[in-house]
Structures are given as structure tokens and as C-alpha cells.
Amino acid sequence: MHYDLIVIGMGLSGLMAAKTAAEAGQKVLIVGKGMGSLSLFSNSIDVLGQLPKTMKMEPHRQTSDVDTKAHRGEHPVPEDQFTHEQVSGHLGTGMKDGLSQWIKDHPEHPYAKVGLIKIEEALSSFLSLFPPPYSFQAIDNMNCLLPTGAGTLRPTYLIPTTMVGGISFDEGHTLIVGFKGFKDFYAHYVADQLKCRGITLSLPDVPNQEITATALARLMEKKSFRENIGREIKKQLQGETRVGFSALLGMHDPFQVKEDLEEIVGAKVFEIPILPPSIPGMRIFNRFKEWLIQKGVTFLLGYSVSKATLKGKRCERIEVFHPPVTTSYSADRYILATGRFMGGGLKANMEKVFEPIFNLPVPQSKSREDWFEKNFFTGAPHPIHQAGILTDLSFQPVDERGDLILENGWVAGSILAHHHCIDEKSREGIEIATGYMAAQRALAK
Amino acid sequence: MVAAPLPGGALIYATLRLRLRKKLMDKQISPKNNSDVCIRCATCMAVCPVSRVTPKFPGPKQAGPGTERFRRPGEPSVDEWIDLCIGCHLCDMVCSSGVNISELNLIAKAKYLDQKGRPFRDWLLTHSYLYGWFGSLFSPLVNLLLKSSVTKWIVEAILRIDRRRELPGYESSTFRQWFRKHQFRGNHQGTFHSREKVEVDNPPSPPFSKGGKGGFKPHSKDKKRVAYFYGCYTNTNEVDVGKATVQVLEANGFEIILPPQRCCGIPMLGNGDFKGAKKMALYNVPSLLNTIRSGSEIIFSSTSCGHMIKHEYSHLLSIPDAEEVAEHIFDIFEFLRNLIESNGLNAHFKELSLKIAYFAPCHLRALGIGLPVLEILRLIPGLKIDNIEADCCGMGGIFGFKKEKYEISQEIGRDLAEAIDRLKPEIILSDCEGCRMQIRHLTGLKVLHPIQILRDALFEISDGETRR
Numbered sequence: 001m002h003y004d005l006i007v008i009g010m011g012l013s014g015l016m017a018a019k020t021a022a023e024a025g026q027k028v029l030i031v032g033k034g035m036g037s038l039s040l041f042s043n044s045i046d047v048l049g050q051l052p053k054t055m056k057m058e059p060h061r062q063t064s065d066v067d068t069k070a071h072r073g074e075h076p077v078p079e080d081q082f083t084h085e086q087v088s089g090h091l092g093t094g095m096k097d098g099l100s101q102w103i104k105d106h107p108e109h110p111y112a113k114v115g116l117i118k119i120e121e122a123l124s125s126f127l128s129l130f131p132p133p134y135s136f137q138a139i140d141n142m143n144c145l146l147p148t149g150a151g152t153l154r155p156t157y158l159i160p161t162t163m164v165g166g167i168s169f170d171e172g173h174t175l176i177v178g179f180k181g182f183k184d185f186y187a188h189y190v191a192d193q194l195k196c197r198g199i200t201l202s203l204p205d206v207p208n209q210e211i212t213a214t215a216l217a218r219l220m221e222k223k224s225f226r227e228n229i230g231r232e233i234k235k236q237l238q239g240e241t242r243v244g245f246s247a248l249l250g251m252h253d254p255f256q257v258k259e260d261l262e263e264i265v266g267a268k269v270f271e272i273p274i275l276p277p278s279i280p281g282m283r284i285f286n287r288f289k290e291w292l293i294q295k296g297v298t299f300l301l302g303y304s305v306s307k308a309t310l311k312g313k314r315c316e317r318i319e320v321f322h323p324p325v326t327t328s329y330s331a332d333r334y335i336l337a338t339g340r341f342m343g344g345g346l347k348a349n350m351e352k353v354f355e356p357i358f359n360l361p362v363p364q365s366k367s368r369e370d371w372f373e374k375n376f377f378t379g380a381p382h383p384i385h386q387a388g389i390l391t392d393l394s395f396q397p398v399d400e401r402g403d404l405i406l407e408n409g410w411v412a413g414s415i416l417a418h419h420h421c422i423d424e425k426s427r428e429g430i431e432i433a434t435g436y437m438a439a440q441r442a443l444a445k
Numbered sequence: 446m447v448a449a450p451l452p453g454g455a456l457i458y459a460t461l462r463l464r465l466r467k468k469l470m471d472k473q474i475s476p477k478n479n480s481d482v483c484i485r486c487a488t489c490m491a492v493c494p495v496s497r498v499t500p501k502f503p504g505p506k507q508a509g510p511g512t513e514r515f516r517r518p519g520e521p522s523v524d525e526w527i528d529l530c531i532g533c534h535l536c537d538m539v540c541s542s543g544v545n546i547s548e549l550n551l552i553a554k555a556k557y558l559d560q561k562g563r564p565f566r567d568w569l570l571t572h573s574y575l576y577g578w579f580g581s582l583f584s585p586l587v588n589l590l591l592k593s594s595v596t597k598w599i600v601e602a603i604l605r606i607d608r609r610r611e612l613p614g615y616e617s618s619t620f621r622q623w624f625r626k627h628q629f630r631g632n633h634q635g636t637f638h639s640r641e642k643v644e645v646d647n648p649p650s651p652p653f654s655k656g657g658k659g660g661f662k663p664h665s666k667d668k669k670r671v672a673y674f675y676g677c678y679t680n681t682n683e684v685d686v687g688k689a690t691v692q693v694l695e696a697n698g699f700e701i702i703l704p705p706q707r708c709c710g711i712p713m714l715g716n717g718d719f720k721g722a723k724k725m726a727l728y729n730v731p732s733l734l735n736t737i738r739s740g741s742e743i744i745f746s747s748t749s750c751g752h753m754i755k756h757e758y759s760h761l762l763s764i765p766d767a768e769e770v771a772e773h774i775f776d777i778f779e780f781l782r783n784l785i786e787s788n789g790l791n792a793h794f795k796e797l798s799l800k801i802a803y804f805a806p807c808h809l810r811a812l813g814i815g816l817p818v819l820e821i822l823r824l825i826p827g828l829k830i831d832n833i834e835a836d837c838c839g840m841g842g843i844f845g846f847k848k849e850k851y852e853i854s855q856e857i858g859r860d861l862a863e864a865i866d867r868l869k870p871e872i873i874l875s876d877c878e879g880c881r882m883q884i885r886h887l888t889g890l891k892v893l894h895p896i897q898i899l900r901d902a903l904f905e906i907s908d909g910e911t912r913r
Contacts, residue, residue, distance in 0.1 A: 001786060029815075034541030039488045181500070209500035212490055218497050218860070277491030286834065293832050296823070298815040302538030322813045324759045324768040342484070343541050 002330045003029045003298070005442060006318060008305050008357065009337035009345065011036035012428055013413025015288040016126065016435030017335045022295040023125075024443050029329055030297060031320060033304035033344055037414075038281040040342065042428055043247055043273030045126070045136060045158035047091075047119075048111075049143055049425020051098035091120045092141020095157060108418040111426075113393050114433045122436035123158070123429075129287050133255035136160055139167050149185050149246060149274035151193025155425060160280055162254045165242055165270030171195040175240040176272070177233060179203060181211040184275040185246035199236055201229065217248040217279050220257050230264030240267060247271035248279045251286070304344065308334075308357050313407045315358070333442045334406075336360075336389070336397075337413040337435060345415040346387060353387045355415070360397045360405060362387050363417060381420040388417030394441040395434060412438035480510035480549060482542045489536035489546055494837035495529055498856035502529040505536035509546035512553070522557040529853065530554060531841035532715050533807035548761060555717030566604040567716050570843040574708035577681035580615035588614040607851035611886060613682045620680045620687035624703060627691065670700045672736045674729075674754065674774070676747040677708050678878040689900035690746045690777055696903045697784060697791045704736040704743070709750040714757060715842045722757075726764045729754065733770045743774040746896055748876045749842065751776055752808040776809070776876070777896055778817035785820075794902040796827035802870035803895065804833040804861065804884065806877035818876065818895045825902045831868045835861040838875075840883035854883070862887040874898060 003026075007018045010032025018030040091099065099119065103112045111119060130136055136158040138144075144167045145153040159167070174196040178187030180203065191198030203211065203219075219225045233243060249257040249271055261269045273280070293299050306321035317330040336358065338345030347356050353364045364387040365371055371384040389411045392398050397405045412434040414421055421427040489505035490496065496504030503511075508530060515523045527550060536546040580587045590596045597608035606612075671694060679687040691701050710725030733743055733754070745751035755774050759767035775783075784790040805816055822830050839857030844850050865873060865888055873888070874895040875881050881892045 001783070033543065035488050035491075035539040036541065039491050039539070040486055210503070211500055212496050212504055214491055214493070214497045215500065275487075277487045279491075282491050290832070290834050293816065293819065296820070298820075300813060300815050302810070303813045304543065320813065323756065324771050325755065327813075342486070344543075 001029070001298075003027050004331060005029075005333045005335065005439070006031065006329060006331040007335045007337060007439075008032070008318070009036065009335075009339060009343065009413065010034070010285075010301060011337060011339050011343055011413060012038060012042065012284070012431035013339075013435035013438075014335070014337035015285075015292070016122065016432050017337055017412055017439040018292055018297055019129070019288065020125065020436050020439035021443060022292060022297050024439075026443065028292075028297045029300060029331065030292065031300040031303065031305060031318075031329070033302070035285060035301070036343055037339055037427075037431075038285040039277045040281070041276075041278065042281040042284055043278055044146060044156040044160065044163065044280070045123075045428040045432070046155075046425045047095060047123075047143075047157040047429035048099060048102060049155040049157070050423070051095070051102070051143055051155075091116075091123065092138050094140070094142030095138065096120075098142075106418075110416050110419050110430050110434050113391070113395065114437045118437055118440075119429070119433045122433040125436055126432045127158075129291055130160075132161070134161055134253075134283070137164065139164070144168075147190070147194055147244065147272050149190060149272055151190040153194075154273075157429070160254075160271070160283075162249055162258050162271040162280075163247070163273070165268040166244055166272060172197075173240050174242040174244060175199065175233070175237060175267075176244045177201060178246065179211065179216060181209055182213070182216060182246070183210060184213060185272075190244075190272065197238065197240065199233075201232060213246075213248050213274065213277055213279055214251075216246075217251050220248060221250040221252065223260070226257060226260055227264060230261050233261075233265050237265065237267065242268045242270065244270050244272050246274045248274070251279060251283060254283070305357050310358075310406075313405065315406060315409055318357075333408045333410070333445075335410045335412055335435075335438050335442060336415065337411070337431075337438070338415055340388075340414050345413075348384075353384070355389060358397070358406060358409065360389050360411075361399050363390060363400060381423045385420055385422065386417070388419070389415050390417050394445075395438040396441070410438040410442045479544055480513040483510035483540075483544045484542055486541070488539050488541065492535045492539050492836055494533060494535065494839065494857045494860075495531050495853065499529070499853050502526050505530075505546045505550070508553075509536065509549040510544055513549050516553060516556075522553070522560050524553045524557045527554045527557050529850070531837065531839070531844050531857070533837045533841065534811040535807060535836055538810060551714070551717060551761070555719055558717045563716065563718070564605065566606060566847070567843075569604065570606070570846060571712035571716050571718065571721065572708075573712070574677045577615070577677055578619070581617065581619050581681045584615040584617045601848060605848040606846050607848045609851060610846050611882070613678075613882060615681050616684045618684065620675055620684045621703065623684055623688060624691065624701075627688075668698060668700055670702060670741050671780075672702050672704045672733070672741040672743045674706055674709075674733070674743055674745045674750060675703070676745065676750040676878075679746065683878060683881075683894070685897060686746055686894040689894065689897045690744070692900050693777070693781070693896055693903060694744065696900075697781070697789065702736070702741060704741075705732045709753040711749050711753040711757075712843055714753065714761070715844070719762065722753075723762050723764065726754075726758045726762050726767070730758060730764050730767050730770055733774070734766050737770065737773045742780070743770070744777050744780055745774060746777045746876070746894060747878060748776060748806050748809040748812065749879065752811055755812065776812060776814060776817065778821055778876075779812075779814045781821050781899075782817040790821075791903065792824050794825045795905075797825055797898070797902050798827040799829070799898075800869070800871050801828060801830045801898065802833050802865060802868045802873050803830055804835065804838065804865075804873060804875040804880055806875055806880045807837055809876050818874065821899065822874075822895060825899070828898075828902070831870065833861065833864050833868065833873075835864040837861075838880040838883040838887075840879040842879050845879075845883060855887075858883055858887045865890070872898070 005021045005026050005028050007014045007030040014030060018028050021028045100116050106112055127136055138158055143155040143157055146156050147166045148154050176187045176191040176198040178185050178200040180200050187198035187200050243265055258269050303320045303322050305318045307319040309316045315334050317328045320327050340346050346353055353362050355362055365383045372382045390398050391411050395410045397409055397411050399405055413431045419430055421430055487506055493504045495502045530550040532547060534547045591612040591614055600606045601608040675687045694701055707728050708725050710722035713721035755771045758764045759771055781790060803818055837857055838861050839854040845854035873884050873890055873892045884892045
């Protein structure tokens with residue numbers, strides 16, 4: 001089969017690239033080995049979490065075990081910049097200023113190659129898939145601190161409606177709710193960290209058994225179940241005005257689940273990000289999948305690209321191996337968005353880190369011994385995270401001299417070099433912005 | 446192997462190993478047991494339809510790679526819940542580490558059931574190919590009996606087949622019988638030069654072909670022959686699916702042959718009966734291979750049969766030559782989609798103003814061909830088609846018939862029923878007979894194979910034969 005564009009990888013960057021190309025009327029194939037990073041990471045959209053926090057965050061008075069890496073509070077944004085008109089823009093003033101300074105300071109960073117205006121466009125494009133009621137929003141133009149399932153406060157930028165209630169919650173006036181048998185969220189532990197109260201509810205239908213996040217999310221969609229839960233919580237409320245649940249308030253209509261619970265409990269309800277599988281990440285993935293299939297994109301989930309055939313500097317076709325059959329697909333243009341080590345975009349053997357499909361050069365430390373810092377929890381990012389694909393300003397892969405390697409190939413997402421998405425807290429932002437931009441650049445050529 | 450005593454021997458040994466390794470690499474054999482690459486990311490837990498509805502099944506992460514380390518050859522089975530794995534392959538598809546979870550589960554299930562023993566019911570449900578002819582021959586009586594609540598009550602009491610489940614009825618004339626008549630009748634608007642091969646074990650005769658005649662002008666000029674693997678259910682229970690497949694292929698200028706074939710074996714495999722499944726595969730592979738080697742590609746309309754032949758025969762059952770068959774067997778809509786590429790698709794569709802919802806069966810997803818049904822049906826003017834966003838219908842072949850699993854099957858199906866309810870379609874389409882049974886059971890709506898709608902868009906329905 002021949003396509004206008006083939007996207008390899010089904011993380012956020014691949015999905016964004018496919019969306020951008022489909023909107024331009026292209027015939028698109030998206031192929032991915034697995035579901036990509038969305039079920040592993042995304043509960044909210046980080047853009048640049050290490051930027052200073054806003055003044056609104058001050059009352060939190062964090063405990064020492066809260067993530068102290070981000071330099072919060074050093075450059076508070078003046079209060080007069082908090083207006084609601086600016087919140088409706090997809091990059092609030094605070095984030096805009098922060099990003100433009102960041103781009104000046106980091107000219108090789110993927111954000112610098114995308115540029116401020118296109119980052120904003122990309123985020124708008126992402127947000128357009130999530131109209132209210134389940135939409136994403138920035139709080140006061142800037143990063144906000146989101147309580148996590150580990151009981152920490154984590155800076156992030158765009159959060160789903162169902163998590164808004166967790167921002168600037170009042171210590172002592174919040175109740176954290178867990179479920180017996182659900183091993184990925186311990187309400188008492190989280191509550192201890194956040195200095196509020198926690199309760200663990202027993203579910204009558206699952207005596208002494210484990211229950212998974214998806215099973216709970218599914219139960220939450222049953223009206224009778226959430227009514228029972230709601231009434232039980234109301235009984236146990238001791239004047240708390242907010243109730244935090246692990247992020248599993250249903251897969252399809254979490255807003256409705258939240259509204260119903262709020263009505264029964266009589267308090268504000270919010271979701272707290274938890275360990276994988278991420279239900280909020282699944283909501284994002286499912287929405288993209290539904291939209292892309294609706295637009296006629298060929299969606300090939302579950303099979304990895306085993307080989308790319310090149311003729312000179314052009315990719316002629318890719319092969320997908322599904323034992324015992326190998327199928328070839330060709331396209332005018334290809335976008336590589338296979339992620340880093342978890343997604344299989346980068347692999348490592350005893351000697352080196354490499355990119356398995358196109359064998360693109362991966363700049364890295366000379367020896368394996370230098371991949372990691374001696375101390376795992378050292379302040380600086382581990383050198384292995386610098387490994388990534390070099391590109392020109394158009395996101396086309398180049399070698400170390402800057403010469404173009406693939407004339408009809410573009411690269412997007414966390415596989416790119418020159419960022420530290422974990423440390424910067426910029427993973428989703430980079431994926432959205434570069435996925436969007438790589439597709440635009442590919443279509444323009 | 447014992448280390449060679451001489452340096453020369455060591456050299457030969459090393460060379461042989463290298464060559465073997467190279468051979469293995471060349472053949473791209475995927476590891477049959479790769480549970481160690483699991484990184485415990487739990488993505489599979491996000492899609493498992495069974496663990497979502499019952500805490501009795503621990504989910505793919507624990508059931509597959511998690512328990513694999515406790516499974517030892519020669520020791521008793523450790524998997525008393527493994528029978529609850531529905532075999533949908535969804536976990537395999539979302540795994541970014543490439544663990545074949547459903548395969549680990551299937552092997553464990555076989556061991557568990559081999560030790561525990563299978564009830565007569567399971568044998569009965571997996572060997573419908575043996576008594577299908579009987580059902581067809583006495584269909585009026587059999588159907589009456591199958592619908593009777595007394596029969597259902599007895600069947601539940603004795604066999605533990607849930608009485609709430611409709612037992613599929615038999616058609617009075619099988620697909621093969623229809624096909625035989627069809628090829629001798631020359632007055633239809635389609636082209637009639639199809640030919641059936643009699644089901645004998647002799648090697649098939651050389652290609653038989655006749656020039657096209659009749660009212661319809663085929664799109665492509667040179668007549669090509671394709672073979673059809675129709676499957677048991679099409680033969681005795683849903684004959685119109687077979688008719689529609691033949692009619693659509695003929696309308697695209699193909700001559701159809703029916704190679705000798707038996708049940709693909711997926712009911713047995715799904716029940717962990719590797720031996721039974723192998724028996725079927727060992728009959729089908731040489732027959733299909735003969736057809737392929739005399740120049741015909743094979744088409745299937747049941748995605749479960751197709752997935753079984755294409756991907757399980759070689760990999761899981763190690764049937765000789767199954768790789769060659771796999772290269773030449775295609776889903777009917779995948780085949781039609783490939784015709785678009787070569788400008789060979791007959792797209793003279795009439796308008797069908799219908800609101801339709803399509804459900805992609807698990808085995809279609811596992812084929813890794815995307816959703817070709819949508820690509821083709823979207824070409825029909827007036828047809829509004831939505832894709833149903835749900836993971837699994839819950840039928841799992843014969844899973845949903847078993848009394849002890851009926852509730853789980855229904856609970857899984859409820860998510861699909863809700864998704865259908867959100868779309869409010871007039872007709873629902875699905876390529877798998879199991880899904881169609883389940884959706885009819887869940888919704889009471891009209892459920893068809895997509896090829897039947899495509900046929901309706903190609904032909905004026907004037908003659909009784911084309912109608913269900």
C-alpha cells in the first residue's frame with residue numbers, strides 16, 4: 001500500500017503528526033508497536049514544569065519531601081498578569097514569557113526549532129480534540145502544582161477539568177479516598193504527605209481480592225456504584241470541602257462522574273494522577289484513535305516496523321513483520337516518532353545506544369561507563385538522556401556535521417536530541433509541538 | 446552438545462552454531478517465550494476486557510509474564526484462572542515490549558485443561574464441523590429444537606451451556622450446495638464461471654477458466670481466479686455471507702474456486718486443544734498450498750478462521766509450509782482494498798441511505814491490516830458509517846456459551862452495547878460470526894457481515910437468490 005505520509009510511533013508525538021497530516025487532507029498510515037507512552041506518563045500536559053511557579057502557589061508551604069528540584073517561587077509572576085482573558089489563550093503570559101526566555105537560552109532545544117508561535121498553534125490543535133466538558137486548561141497562565149499519587153506536588157501546565165479541584169487545595173479541608181484491593185493508590189499515605197485526612201473504602205463486591213484501575217474506572221461509570229460510593233463518603237466526611245480520588249473516574253465521561261459525585265457528597269471532587277496504566281492517558285489515546293479513524297487514517301496498532309529500505313537518501317518503503325508475514329508499506333514522506341527506550345525508539349546493547357529502524361546516528365557518551373552518574377539520585381540528569389537524534393531546523397535527521405541523512409524523513413517527539421524532558425518536565429509539550437511541526441515541515445516540502 | 450575434543454572440531458562446532466544462528470535470524474523466528482522482556486508497565490492491564498469486569502482473572506500482566514516464572518515443565522499447572530483468558534490478543538497489541546502474552550496464556554491454558562480434563566461440552570462446542578451437515582439436513586426440526594426453552598434447559602442442565610444464549614440455527618441448504626447450483630446457472634447478472642473442487646484428497650486439477658459472459662461487465666479484463674476459505678459457520682449457519690463474498694468477487698471480475706477445506710481449528714486452539722487444532726491444520730495446509738501453487742490467492746471472510754490460518758498455523762502449531770500459505774491468504778476487504786491500489790476495484794456502487802455502525806473483531810485487529818472495511822464502505826454513496834469504539838464483544842468464540850463464563854461474557858459485552866447505543870445505528874456490521882451472535886444477543890438489532898452490505902451496494906436486489 002502507498003500513502004502520502006507514514007508516521008511510525010503511536011505516542012503523543014506520532015498521534016499529533018498523524019492528526020496534523022490528516023487535517024491537511026493527506027492519506028496517512030500510523031503504525032506503532034504498542035500503545036506508546038500515553039498509558040505510562042500522561043495524566044496532564046507538561047510544557048516546561050521547571051519554570052518558576054506562580055504566586056498563587058505560595059500558600060502551599062511544601063514539606064521537604066516534596067519535589068524540590070524545580071526552582072519554584074524565585075520569579076513570581078506579578079499578580080496583575082492573572083486575568084481570565086489570558087487564561088483562555090493556550091499559552092498564558094507567564095508560560096509565554098518563560099518559554100521565550102528558555103528558547104533564547106537553549107537555541108538547540110526542540111522548542112527553539114518549533115518557535116513560540118507554532119508551539120501555541122500545536123497546543124491549540126491538541127486542545128481542539130478535547131472540547132468541554134472534559135477539556136484541558138491552564139491555571140492562571142502558568143504551571144500549577146498538581147497533587148500526585150505519591151503525595152507530592154508536581155508542577156505541570158495543562159490539566160484535565162477533573163483535576164482542577166486538586167489545585168491549591170486546603171490542607172486539612174481535603175479528604176483523600178482510596179479503595180481496598182487497589183494496590184496503586186494508598187489514600188492514607190497520600191493524605192499524610194499532603195497533610196490532610198485519608199480513608200480507604202471496602203468494596204462489597206470484591207472481598208479480599210485485588211481490583212485494577214480499569215475495573216474501578218468501569219465501576220465508576222455505573223450510576224448505582226457511584227451513588228453508593230458517594231453516600232458512604234458523605235457519611236465519613238468530617239467537614240472537608242474537597243474530596244480527592246485516584247484518577248479513575250470513568251473512561252468515557254469522567255466529567256459526569258465527577259459532577260454526580262459532587263452532588264451526592266456535597267463537596268468538590270478531583271482526580272489525582274496515579275501509576276500506570278494511566279486512565280487519563282487512555283482517554284487521550286482513545287480520543288486520538290477515534291478521531292484519526294474517523295478521518296480515514298489507517299491505524300495499525302500492535303506491529304513494529306522491522307526494516308526500512310533506503311535508496312540513496314530516500315526511504316522507499318518500510319516493512320512490518322507480523323509472524324510469519326512481512327508486509328511492505330510505502331509513502332512519499334516518513335515521520336519517525338518512536339520515543340526513547342520505553343517505546344523502543346532507542347535501543348542499547350553492551351556497547352552503544354542506537355536507533356533500530358533507520359540506524360540514524362545517536363550522539364552519546366563514548367563509553368557505557370559514562371551513561372549514568374555514580375549516584376542515581378544526583379541533581380543533574382544522567383548523561384544517557386542526552387542520547388537522541390540530531391535534526392536540522394526542519395526536524396530532518398542530520399549527521400554530526402549537519403548534513404541531511406534522509407531526504408523524505410522527519411523526526412518528532414522525545415527521541416530528539418538536545419532536551420532533558422524528565423528534568424525539564426517538558427515531555428508532553430515537546431511531543432505535541434514537534435509532532436505538529438514535523439508534520440507541517442514534511443507537508444511543506 | 447558435548448564440547449569437541451579437537452580444536453578443529455571446536456571450529457566446526459562454532460561454524461555450525463553461527464550458521465544455525467544465521468539461519469534463525471534469516472527466518473526471523475520470534476521467540477516463543479519472551480516473558481523476560483516484560484517491563485511491568487501495565488499497559489496490557491489497561492485494555493484487558495476480562496480483568497476489567499471480574500477480579501477472578503488477574504489480568505494479562507500477572508497471568509502472562511508474571512506467572513510464567515512459576516510454570517515449570519513436568520510440574521503441575523499453577524493457573525486455575527487461566528481458562529478465563531478470552532484469547533482476544535488485545536494485550537499483545539498494546540505491549541510496547543513485544544511480549545506475546547496471549548500465547549503464553551494459551552500454552553498455560555492447554556496444560557491446565559490437559560491436567561484438569563475437558564468436559565464433553567467443550568468437545569461438542571469445538572467440533573461443530575462434525576455435525577453441521579446433520580443440522581442442515583434436518584434444519585426445520587433442529588432449529589425448532591434449538592429455539593425451544595425445554596431444549597435449552599436440558600442443554601444447560603446436562604452440558605452447562607447457558608440457556609440464556611441463543612443457539613445458532615442451521616440453514617436448509619449449505620453454502621457448498623448453493624455454490625454448486627450457482628456455478629451451473631448462467632442467467633444471473635453476475636459472471637458465472639466459478640467452479641467448485643470436490644472435497645477429495647487428490648491434488649487439485651489444473652486451473653479451470655471460462656471467459657466472462659452475462660450482463661455484468663467485469664471491471665478488470667483479464668480473468669483471475671481466487672480461492673475462498675468460507676469456514677464452517679458460513680457453510681451451515683450464515684450461508685448469505687458466503688454468497689455475498691462470491692458475488693462481490695465475481696462483480697470484480699474474479700472466478701471463484703472452493704479448495705477442499707475443513708474447520709480451521711480455532712475452536713480447539715481457543716480451548717487449549719493443540720492436538721485437535723493441529724489435526725485440522727494438517728488437512729488444510731496441503732490443500733490450500735496446492736491451490737496457491739496452481740496460481741490462486743486464498744480469500745477468507747471470517748477473520749477468526751483467517752487469523753488462525755495466517756498467524757497461528759506456523760508460529761504456534763509449527764505446521765510445515767504454513768508460512769507459504771500465510772503469504773497468500775487475505776481477508777476479503779484487505780483484498781478489495783489492494784484492488785483500489787491497482788485500480789481494479791469495481792466501485793459502481795448505488796446509493797444506500799443507511800446509518801451503519803461497524804465493530805472490528807479482535808482477530809481482525811490482530812491481523813494487523815487496519816480497518817479495510819471502513820476504507821471500502823466509505824466509498825458507497827449515502828452510507829453513513831461509524832466505527833464502534835469498544836474493545837471486545839465478550840463472546841470469545843465458544844467462551845460465551847459456557848455457563849460458568851456467561852456472566853463475564855455479558856459484562857464485557859455491556860460496554861460494547863453502550864457504545865452502540867451512543868451511535869444509534871440501523872444496522873451493525875462485524876466480520877466475525879462470534880461478534881455477530883453476541884451483538885444480536887445484546888442489542889436485538891440487525892447484524893450483518895460487511896460484505897453483505899457491499900454486495901447490496903453492487904447489485905439491484907431483484908432476484909430472490911441475492912437476498913438473505
